[in-house]
Structure formats: structure tokens, C-alpha cells
Amino acid sequence: xxxxxxxxxxWDRIGAWLCVIGGAVALLVGYxxxxxxxxxxxxxxxxxxxxxxGLFLLGLGALLWLSADLRDEWRKLxxxxxxxxxxxxxxxPEGSAAEAAPSSEPNGRAVGREVSLR
Amino acid sequence: MNAAxxxxxxxxxxNARQRLxxxxxxxxxxxxxxxxxxxxxxxLRVGHQVVWxxxxxxxxxxxxxxxxxxxxxxxxxxxxxxLALFGxxxxxxxxxxxxxxxxxxDLVSAPTMTKYHRADCSxxxxxxxxxxxxxxxxxxxGRRRCGVCLPGGDA
Numbered sequence: 001x002x003x004x005x006x007x008x009x010x011w012d013r014i015g016a017w018l019c020v021i022g023g024a025v026a027l028l029v030g031y032x033x034x035x036x037x038x039x040x041x042x043x044x045x046x047x048x049x050x051x052x053x054g055l056f057l058l059g060l061g062a063l064l065w066l067s068a069d070l071r072d073e074w075r076k077l078x079x080x081x082x083x084x085x086x087x088x089x090x091x092x093p094e095g096s097a098a099e100a101a102p103s104s105e106p107n108g109r110a111v112g113r114e115v116s117l118r
Numbered sequence: 119m120n121a122a123x124x125x126x127x128x129x130x131x132x133n134a135r136q137r138l139x140x141x142x143x144x145x146x147x148x149x150x151x152x153x154x155x156x157x158x159x160x161x162l163r164v165g166h167q168v169v170w171x172x173x174x175x176x177x178x179x180x181x182x183x184x185x186x187x188x189x190x191x192x193x194x195x196x197x198x199x200x201l202a203l204f205g206x207x208x209x210x211x212x213x214x215x216x217x218x219x220x221x222x223x224d225l226v227s228a229p230t231m232t233k234y235h236r237a238d239c240s241x242x243x244x245x246x247x248x249x250x251x252x253x254x255x256x257x258x259x260g261r262r263r264c265g266v267c268l269p270g271g272d273a
Binding site: 059 | 155203
């Protein structure tokens with residue numbers, strides 16, 4: 001598979017892995033820094049730069065991964081929605097431009113219909 | 119949020135405001151961590167460092183709350199859309215029946231059915247050979263009224 005295309009499609013999951021790896025490295029560096037000295041004043045900067053930054057990056061990685069899953073699910077719903085619309089199994093709301101305009105374009109961007117959220 | 123959502127226009131479950139709030143809270147986290155590191159590394163006095171540890175911890179909590187809120191908002195948006203979408207499928211079947219020239223309140227049945235229904239009743243959705251007739255016509259054909267959609271009213 002084309003690496004550029006894969007990166008463009010999966011940027012969030014790649015970013016998630018990078019964040020998780022970065023977080024693990026930060027935690028490790030923090031541990032090494034803290035364990036290297038008995039002076040509390042020298043240890044605390046490592047708590048922030050290693051421990052807290054590591055937790056932050058791990059959380060960011062989790063955010064990216066889970067949001068990628070949610071985006072996938074959203075796209076799947078979009079595809080189902082378009083399929084139902086194209087097969088006339090979904091009613092277009094009155095006054096919408098859906099009946100006059102094409103339901104979708106190849107890039108999946110221009111859809112004139114709206115789905116009511118009840 | 120109970121508003122209509124434009125299909126295919128929004129590429130993700132989050133709107134611009136939610137993204138902005140997340141970006142802001144993450145930025146608060148980054149700035150807080152940077153300030154915390156700067157504050158703790160600038161001195162060896164533990165009493166002074168603890169204040170900056172608190173700042174960094176608070177920033178971490180704030181950004182964590184932003185992450186949780188963001189994911190929850192996305193989850194809820196998908197749930198609402200799924201509900202709307204699959205609710206509309208049922209409606210769509212009813213509308214498909216109506217699209218054959220029947221009004222929602224017309225009394226319909228099919229040759230193989232023993233009861234007559236409103237045209238928008240879920241029991242006739244997707245049935246083939248659905249025809250409309252008056253209540254008397256259906257009764258004469260030996261069909262009874264549907265107990266779910268109650269064609270002709272509650273009486």
C-alpha cells in the first residue's frame with residue numbers, strides 16, 4: 001500500500017501510536033531521572049517532565065485512537081445513510097433540496113438532505 | 119442537540135466548537151505542564167516546587183476532562199445519529215408504501231393478510247400487493263382491523 005496514502009488515511013492512529021510511544025519514553029526518562037538522585041528538589045522536575053508529560057501523552061494517544069474509531073463509525077453511518085437514500089428507503093424532509101439535487105458526489109461531500117435527529 | 123444534521127457534510131461526529139474547546143483544554147494542559155516543569159526546575163526548594171507541581175497536576179486534570187468530554191460528545195452524537203437513521207428506516211418503509219399512491223391513513227391489506235391496517239402501519243411495511251379499500255370492504259372480505267395501528271380510530 002502507498003505509504004503516503006496510508007499515512008493520510010490513518011493519521012490519527014499513527015499519531016496515537018507516536019503519542020503512546022512518546023508517553024512511554026517520557027515515563028521511562030522520568031523514572032530514570034527520579035531514581036538517579038535522592039535529592040527531592042532534583043527529583044520533582046522529573047515528576048513533571050517525565051511522569052505528568054508521559055500521562056498527558058498517553059491520554060492524547062488514547063484520545064486519537066478512540067476518536068479514530070468514532071470517525072470510522074461515523075463514516076459507516078454515512079455510507080448506510082447514502083445507500084438508504086439512494087434506494088429511496090429514507091424519506092427526505094419536506095422542503096429540502098435533496099429531491100432536486102443529487103444525493104452525493106464521489107467525494108461524499110455534497111449531500112443536500114438532512115436527517116432529523118429525534 | 120436535537121437539530122438536524124447534514125449528512126455527508128460533517129466529516130466527523132464533532133462540530134467546530136467542540137474541536138475548539140478540546141484544542142483549548144489541551145493547550146491549557148501543555149502550557150500548565152511547561153509552566154510546571156519550568157517552575158520546578160528553576161529552584162531546589164521543595165516548598166516552592168510543590169506549587170508548580172500543583173499547577174501541572176491541575177493542567178493535566180483539565181486536559182483530561184477535555185479528552186473525556188470530547189469522546190463522550192462523539193459517542194453521543196453517533197448514538198443519536200444511529201437512532202435517527204434506523205428510526206428513519208422504519209419510517210422509510212412506511213413512506214415507501216405511501217409512495218405507491220396511498221395516504222398514511224388509508225386502510226390497506228394484502229391478499230394473504232387476515233387483517234387490514236393503516237398504510238403507515240409497520241405490519242404492512244414491505245408487503246407486496248397491498249391494496250386500499252374502505253373498512254366495510256375489508257370487513258366484507260373477512261378481514262379484521264389491526265389491533266396495533268387501529269385503522270379507523272380507537273372505536
